[in-house]
Amino acid sequence: MPDVVDFVNVSTEGLESSPVAEALAGLRANEARYFRNKYDHTFEVTPADEAPDVMAYIERVLKDERGIEIASRPLEVSEFEVDGTRWSYVFYESGLSINVLYTLAEGGKRAVGFKLSQGMDVPTELAAFKFARQRSKLAGEIRGSYFVIKGEY
Template identity: 70%
Template sequence: MTYTVDFKNVSTTGLETSPVAEALAGLRANEARYFWTKYAHTFATVPATEAADTPAWVELILREERGIVVASPALEVAVSDGEGIHWVHVFYESGLSINVLWTVEPGGKRAVGFKLSDGMEVPQELGAFKFARQKSKLAGTIRGSYFVIKGEYGDR
């Protein structure tokens, strides 16, 4: 079932099992606001169980590029395409959000971004990363980091 994320009235729909559901919902709404402002794109999610190939693709990149295995289960997935960029977001029960920016044009930008919900600890698997802090009216304090993808992981 598709859920259209409302960045004006933040809802925990689909994220209820997270111990930081309110903060994760704010983080998801923050992403929705970004996509609406930058691309006039409506940000929609589906349960991860309905799009299992998407978190599997993200987890393949993490494992191959950095040896990272996410311990938390995926709750929701969002896939957005626009202006030659394929964006994939996976929201995890722990409060972690991972996005993959994949420029469709060969040789373009490709990166993985991590965002931590307010109130969650840095997951052990991401302990090697330094996180910058960003204030958000929707999500409180968001901590983020990223790395550039070097390999090829199929056309998405």
């Protein structure tokens, strides 16, 4: 059963094994706040091992588009649709968060986003990307990057 992410009382529940659990929890809460404010959507997560289809989808997009395989262990995933866009998220033990934004209508936005929790190094598999910095009250400093999806998924 999915757990609702509370962005008022930030919890590390489900992320305890991460060396940057506090920052990762803040990053997860930051995403929850974004979806609540922009779409009035409640952000829910499920343990990654309970949603293998979501992990398979994200891994397929990464592998097919850029040949990327993430070495870190996935902890939690989320998948939902709002305003005609399918969003798929995975939060990794290393502190990395990946989201796949896929507009269902032809010609819409389709991209993969990477966010690094404060305190984590850039993973070797993402070394080719340039990361921009942003400040977050919930997550401290977030470093992010993305690439546009070219294929159909």
